[in-house]
Amino acid sequence: MNFLSNLISGLSLGSIYALIALGYTMVYGIAKMLNFAHGDIIMVGAFASIVFINNLGLPMILGVLLSIVVCVAVGVLVEKIAYKPLRSAPPLSVLITAIGVSYFLQSLAQLIFGTNQKAFPKFIQVAPVQIGELTIKGESIVTLAVTVAIMIALTLFINKTRMGKAMRAVSEDRQAAELMGISVNRTITITFAIGSALASVAGSFYGLTYSFIGPYTGSMPGIKAFVAAVFGGIGSIPGAMIGGILLGIIENMAKAYISTELSDAIVFGVLIIVLLFKPTGLLGKKINEKV
Amino acid sequence: MAERVMVPVPPKAIIPSRDVGKRPILETHHLGIEFGGLKAVDDIDFAIGPSEICGLIGPNGAGKTTVFNLLTNVYQPTRGTILLDGYDTKGLTPDRVNRMGIARTFQNIRLFSNMSVLDNVKIGLHANMKTGFLSSITHGFGYSKAEKEADEQAIELLKFFNMEHLKDHQAGALPYGAQRRLEIVRALATKPGILLLDEPAAGMNPSETAELMENIRRIRDKFNIAIMLIEHDMNLVMGICEGICVLNYGRIIAKGTPDEIKNNPKVIEAYLGKKAE
Known part of the structure; x- marks a missing residue:
C-alpha cells in the first residue's frame, strides 16, 4: 500500500515535470534552441498566482488562469526581444542569451518580491480519497487529472489542427516550410506561448505541492524537466511526457526507499545510464547521416 | 539645342510570342x-x-x-x-x-518525411488559405468544412499525378520517383503563378x-x-x-x-x- 501511494505521488510530481518538459522539447523541436529560461517561467507563473490571489484577492481559479496570461506574455516577450534577433546566430550565442534571460528573471523577481520564500495559496482543496488502506492526496488526483487532460489536448492540437501541422513542418525542415508559405516567426511565437502556458500551469501545481515559492524556485524543476526532455528524447512530445513521468516516479521512489538527500543524485545518475545506452533518449530519433 | 535622336535599345528579355502583351x-x-x-x-x-x-x-x-x-x-x-x-x-x-x-522544389528532396503524403500536400494548401490562427483552433478540433475542402483539394491534386492511393503513406517511405512527384504536388498546392x-x-x-516531361507540360496546361x-x-x-x-x-x-x-x-x-x- 505504501508502494502504491508513493507511486501515485511520483506520478503527480512526474506529470508536473512532464508539463515543463513539453515546453523545453517543443521549443527545441521548432526553434532549435535550448530555452534555459523556461524553468523561470514556472516561478513567474507561481508569483503571478500569489499576487492575483493573495494580494488582489481574486478568486483562486481566476488567479491561476490570469497567471497563465502573464506567463504567455512574458514568454512571448522574451522570445521577441531576446531570441528573435538571434534567429540566424550560432547556437552557442542563443544558449548564453537564454541563461542570461534566466538570471534576469530571477533577479527581477528578487527585486520585486525579496529573497524570502512566500507561501503559495492552496487554490484547490480536495479531500483525500480512501481506497481500502490506500490514501491518495486530493491535490495529487487533481494534478494528475489536469495534466493528463492538457497532454491529450496538446497531442490533438499537434496532430489534428492546421497550426499543429505547421509546427511539425517547421520542426522537420524550417526552410522548406517557409517556402511552402508557413510563417516561421509566427509558428515560433505560438510555440513559446504554448510552452509558457504549460509552464504556468506547472508552476501552480508545483506551488500546490511544495507550498512555498522563491525567486529561485524555477531552476531545480526547470533542470529536472530538461533532464526529463533529454531522457525521453528531446524534440519528441510523447518522449517529454514519458520522460517527465518516469523522472517523477524515480525521484519519489528514491526518496521513499533509498535516501532523501541522495534522490537528486539518483535521478541524474539514471539519466547518465540511460544516455549511455540510448544516446538520443528513449523516443529520440536515431539519425543516420547519409554518406 | 541639340538634335534629339532616339535609338532603340535591344530588349534584354525574351518571352513566347503568345505571352506578348501580358505582364511577365x-x-x-x-x-x-x-x-x-x-x-x-x-x-x-x-x-x-x-x-x-x-x-x-x-x-x-x-x-x-x-x-x-x-x-x-x-x-x-x-x-x-x-x-x-x-x-x-x-x-x-x-x-x-x-x-x-512562387513555389519551388529542391535539388535534394526536402519533403516533411515523417508526415503522411496527404499532410504534406495540405501544408502547402493551408498556408495559402486566408484564415487566421483563431479559426484554425476553433475549426481544428472538429472536422470542419474548411478541413474537408482541403482534403478534397489535396486528393484532387494527388489524382492528377496518379498518387491518390498513396495518400496515407508516410512521405519518407515512398520510392524515390514518387517522392519527387510529391514534392511537385506540394509546391503546386500553394497555388503558385x-x-x-x-x-x-x-x-x-x-x-x-x-x-516527367509529359507531367511538366500537363501542369502548365492544366494550371495555366x-x-x-x-x-x-x-x-x-x-x-x-x-x-x-x-x-x-x-x-x-x-x-x-x-x-x-x-x-x-x-x-x-x-x-x-x-x-x-
Whole structure:
C-alpha cells in the first residue's frame, strides 16, 4: 500500500515535470534552441498566482488562469526581444542569451518580491480519497487529472489542427516550410506561448505541492524537466511526457526507499545510464547521416 | 539645342510570342548577390511569360540554384530587383513571397518525411488559405468544412499525378520517383503563378524522365502557370523548354530558343571548353 501511494505521488510530481518538459522539447523541436529560461517561467507563473490571489484577492481559479496570461506574455516577450534577433546566430550565442534571460528573471523577481520564500495559496482543496488502506492526496488526483487532460489536448492540437501541422513542418525542415508559405516567426511565437502556458500551469501545481515559492524556485524543476526532455528524447512530445513521468516516479521512489538527500543524485545518475545506452533518449530519433 | 535622336535599345528579355502583351509573371533586373566580396551571381536579367516553360542551364557551380534562392527570397540580393507578377519582392520573407505566387522544389528532396503524403500536400494548401490562427483552433478540433475542402483539394491534386492511393503513406517511405512527384504536388498546392523546379529529373531513368516531361507540360496546361527549371538532362531541356537562359560564372552568357542555344558557340565553349588553336 505504501508502494502504491508513493507511486501515485511520483506520478503527480512526474506529470508536473512532464508539463515543463513539453515546453523545453517543443521549443527545441521548432526553434532549435535550448530555452534555459523556461524553468523561470514556472516561478513567474507561481508569483503571478500569489499576487492575483493573495494580494488582489481574486478568486483562486481566476488567479491561476490570469497567471497563465502573464506567463504567455512574458514568454512571448522574451522570445521577441531576446531570441528573435538571434534567429540566424550560432547556437552557442542563443544558449548564453537564454541563461542570461534566466538570471534576469530571477533577479527581477528578487527585486520585486525579496529573497524570502512566500507561501503559495492552496487554490484547490480536495479531500483525500480512501481506497481500502490506500490514501491518495486530493491535490495529487487533481494534478494528475489536469495534466493528463492538457497532454491529450496538446497531442490533438499537434496532430489534428492546421497550426499543429505547421509546427511539425517547421520542426522537420524550417526552410522548406517557409517556402511552402508557413510563417516561421509566427509558428515560433505560438510555440513559446504554448510552452509558457504549460509552464504556468506547472508552476501552480508545483506551488500546490511544495507550498512555498522563491525567486529561485524555477531552476531545480526547470533542470529536472530538461533532464526529463533529454531522457525521453528531446524534440519528441510523447518522449517529454514519458520522460517527465518516469523522472517523477524515480525521484519519489528514491526518496521513499533509498535516501532523501541522495534522490537528486539518483535521478541524474539514471539519466547518465540511460544516455549511455540510448544516446538520443528513449523516443529520440536515431539519425543516420547519409554518406 | 541639340538634335534629339532616339535609338532603340535591344530588349534584354525574351518571352513566347503568345505571352506578348501580358505582364511577365517573373522579371529580374540586374539581379546579383555577393558573398563576402565574391560575386556569386551578377547582372541577371530575364523575364518569364505567364505560360512559359523556361530552362536555366549551365555548368556545375554556375550559380543556378543561387538564382532560385534569390527568386524565392531565401537570399536577399545585394543588387537588382525581382518583380513577381509586377510586385517588387525586396525584403519580404520567403513565406510571403510564396503566398504571392512562387513555389519551388529542391535539388535534394526536402519533403516533411515523417508526415503522411496527404499532410504534406495540405501544408502547402493551408498556408495559402486566408484564415487566421483563431479559426484554425476553433475549426481544428472538429472536422470542419474548411478541413474537408482541403482534403478534397489535396486528393484532387494527388489524382492528377496518379498518387491518390498513396495518400496515407508516410512521405519518407515512398520510392524515390514518387517522392519527387510529391514534392511537385506540394509546391503546386500553394497555388503558385510560377513553379521553380530544381533538377527535377535528377536520378531518374529515361522512361521516368519522359513521364516527367509529359507531367511538366500537363501542369502548365492544366494550371495555366509558368514553369522555370534547372536541369542537366539536355533531352528534357531541349524537349520542353521554350526559352533557355545559360548561366556561367554567375552571369547569363546566352538566351534563346533551344535551337539557338544548341548552336551558340559561347554555350558550347562553356560546356566543353575552348577549342585548341
